[in-house]
Amino acid sequence: MAAATPQSPHQQQSSSPFVEYIRAPGGLDKVVLRGSRSCSVEIRLFGGQVTSWKNDHGEELLFVSSKANFKPPKAFRGGIPICFPQFGSHGNLEQHGFARNRLWTIDDNPPPLPVNPAIRAFADLILKPTEDDLKMWPHSFEYRLRIALGALGDLSLTSRIRNTNTGGRPFSYTFAYHTYFSVSDISEVRVEGLETMDYLDNMKNKDRSTEQGDAIVFESEVDKVYLATPSKVAIIDHEKKRTFVLTKEGLPDAVVWNPWDKKAKAMQDFGDSEYKHMLCVEPAAVEKPITLKPGEEWKGRMGLSAVPSSYCSGQLDPLKVLHG
Numbered sequence: 001m002a003a004a005t006p007q008s009p010h011q012q013q014s015s016s017p018f019v020e021y022i023r024a025p026g027g028l029d030k031v032v033l034r035g036s037r038s039c040s041v042e043i044r045l046f047g048g049q050v051t052s053w054k055n056d057h058g059e060e061l062l063f064v065s066s067k068a069n070f071k072p073p074k075a076f077r078g079g080i081p082i083c084f085p086q087f088g089s090h091g092n093l094e095q096h097g098f099a100r101n102r103l104w105t106i107d108d109n110p111p112p113l114p115v116n117p118a119i120r121a122f123a124d125l126i127l128k129p130t131e132d133d134l135k136m137w138p139h140s141f142e143y144r145l146r147i148a149l150g151a152l153g154d155l156s157l158t159s160r161i162r163n164t165n166t167g168g169r170p171f172s173y174t175f176a177y178h179t180y181f182s183v184s185d186i187s188e189v190r191v192e193g194l195e196t197m198d199y200l201d202n203m204k205n206k207d208r209s210t211e212q213g214d215a216i217v218f219e220s221e222v223d224k225v226y227l228a229t230p231s232k233v234a235i236i237d238h239e240k241k242r243t244f245v246l247t248k249e250g251l252p253d254a255v256v257w258n259p260w261d262k263k264a265k266a267m268q269d270f271g272d273s274e275y276k277h278m279l280c281v282e283p284a285a286v287e288k289p290i291t292l293k294p295g296e297e298w299k300g301r302m303g304l305s306a307v308p309s310s311y312c313s314g315q316l317d318p319l320k321v322l323h324g
């Protein structure tokens with residue numbers, strides 16, 4: 001059950017050229033971040049979910065299914081759902097935990113977060129457990145989420161999760177930023193940065209294997225949790241000559257998922273052929289749950305940028321990736 005509806009953000013915050021608070025139909029309030037030219041980010045307070053990230057040509061960079069269910073309490077298919085306090089079925093809560101199915105509020109007075117002072121387009125959201133949540137997961141927490149649009153159109157999500165239990169009890173959780181990238185043709189996409197990594201294969205009962213030695217390509221359903229991965233992963237869309245560069249901090253693992261045709265047909269909120277135009281690469285903490293003692297706070301950050309890639313030799317153009 002969603003939390004009680006707090007005052008709508010537009011009653012509390014005044015919009016600016018960089019941040020607009022909007023009451024959407026059905027109380028699905030959202031926040032729009034505006035950057036240079038046509039760069040923008042859209043965030044729904046329901047789920048604390050980024051639902052759009054556009055580049056300076058106004059092109060949509062994230063995938064949202066044409067059949068997405070925009071009605072709470074079901075999370076909707078696309079953008080960047082937040083998986084907390086449980087990733088997948090790694091525990092006894094609902095799939096991916098409850099954070100993506102709750103109404104978040106605007107955090108009026110967030111604790112200071114060291115960021116680039118030039119960034120003006122950002123929003124601070126907060127989620128705390130409802131009475132019902134505490135019955136399911138008996139831990140008090142404060143989850144602060146900052147979503148920021150950088151001057152170069154880059155998108156960053158910074159999560160700060162604090163254990164506010166008064167009874168002295170620690171808690172553990174698993175976590176992911178379930179990021180849906182929009183791609184032109186999955187058969188033309190490669191992922192670099194995960195080669196030779198160990199992974200748990202969700203299609204083989206979470207068996208542990210090791211990835212082969214070169215970029216990952218896609219010819220069928222993939223559902224793998226790569227373990228202890230590098231802090232930078234590249235998703236190369238060859239047809240679009242575009243590379244998504246994903247950087248992560250505090251998130252050792254990376255989930256890679258494409259449902260392919262059979263599973264796509266089985267999902268009512270996903271078009272039968274939409275698997276061709278999306279890929280999930282999800283910075284995560286799955287293998288080793290995060291444990292917080294009362295008063296302790298964890299920080300997990302994902303940075304996304306989309307750079308033109310002169311991808312040809314199997315190696316990313318280092319200048320573009322490093323400075324894109």
Ligand SMILES: O=P(O)(O)OC[C@H]1O[C@H](O)[C@H](O)[C@@H](O)[C@@H]1O
Pocket residue numbers: 088095096202223224255256257280
């Ligand atoms: O349909 P959802 O609950 O959003 O989950 C969608 C997918 O999320 C992750 O990528 C998991 O690894 C997959 O096993 C799951 O199918």
